[in-house]
Amino acid sequence: MTEIRHIVFDIGKVLVHYDPDIPFSRLIPDAGERKWFFDNVCTSAWNLEQDRGRTWEEAEALLIAEHPGHAENIRNFRRHWHEMAPHAYEDSVALLEGLIEDGRDVTLLTNWASDTFREARARFPFLEKPRGVTVSGEIGLIKPDRAIYDHHVASFGLDPSASLFIDDSQKNVDGARAAGWQAVLFTDAGTLKADLERFGIRA
Template sequence: MKHMEIRHIVFDIGKVLVHYDPDIPFSRIIPDPAERHWFFGNVCTSAWNIEQDRGRTWEEAEALLIAEHPDHADNIRAFRRHWHEMVPHAYDDSVALLERLIDAGHDVTMLTNWAADTFAEARSRFAFLEKPRGITVSGEIGLIKPDRAIYDHHVASFGTEPSATLFIDDSEKNVEGAQRAGWQAVLFTDARALERDLIARGISF
């Protein structure tokens, strides 16, 4: 299949460049697997967490859940308190690929669903986040993937051409969102597969 020439490359961050796993601290906080599964399925859910990525403050988020689940107040507060443990390391092979693309002269930016305050912490921990031309952070602008508006915001912010943009994300919904916005996109599984995808699209590095 022939693809339009790629002039812009946009990386997601979580689970593409940086590991994320709430089970790391919570396997200690809630040792019983069934109880932990219930907690993430009914209290600190993905739907609850994504609203912090949209810009809701942690204080508001915690207050909302504690009002509904007062018996779980300590564990609710533990989510933000132990957030740093959930992102223990970057993926060295993915970061090396990112840096090779930048060093080869490609226009690289990032687009991430991430709460503003925790992303500021991530930037202080992972130096490679300063290397791309820029980053769109959902929590800073009040928009999240896969909503069309965040892709259009990124285009307007960085002057990219959608059809000449390749987006890399680990979420099928976010990949499909980018495609609906007129971008090219690939689903990330690992760095080796991504390298093959890039080469298949004529990207040299």
């Protein structure tokens, strides 16, 4: 097994909680209506395009043209975004900070819209501690596309085979492996600690 010299964390659902249901359980109280809204209007695929760099104004205009009766809740997605990311996972953050304190090379690679990431960075100071971050919305590339992994490698001088990527999405883990990285699927901090130790990294 190649020695791991670089550790790369995803952020959403690994270090910071994310759940659109938090505001929308109040905005659309009926669970069936809320599910329909997320399945048909503000879908994951629609939101992913903001992660790729599309502006919220363009995204909202597109959906409002298709679903004019849902205009208010389409706008509510961005208005209430701060409620969707209410807190960090303290146990995961402790692992991240411990790795940095131990002298490990730690960076971040995230699918995130550029403006909401700036908000998150202001709210969660630990995001400033790693050596750097690749934000999909700032470069117009998203996981699991090969190009974003290659961009991160080039930006931070990583050796892919000596890089361990941590992400909550199996697709993104598979994308990293296809790009020549080591990678593990995040489920919880305890499992991650065991995964790190399996790679010879005490956390």
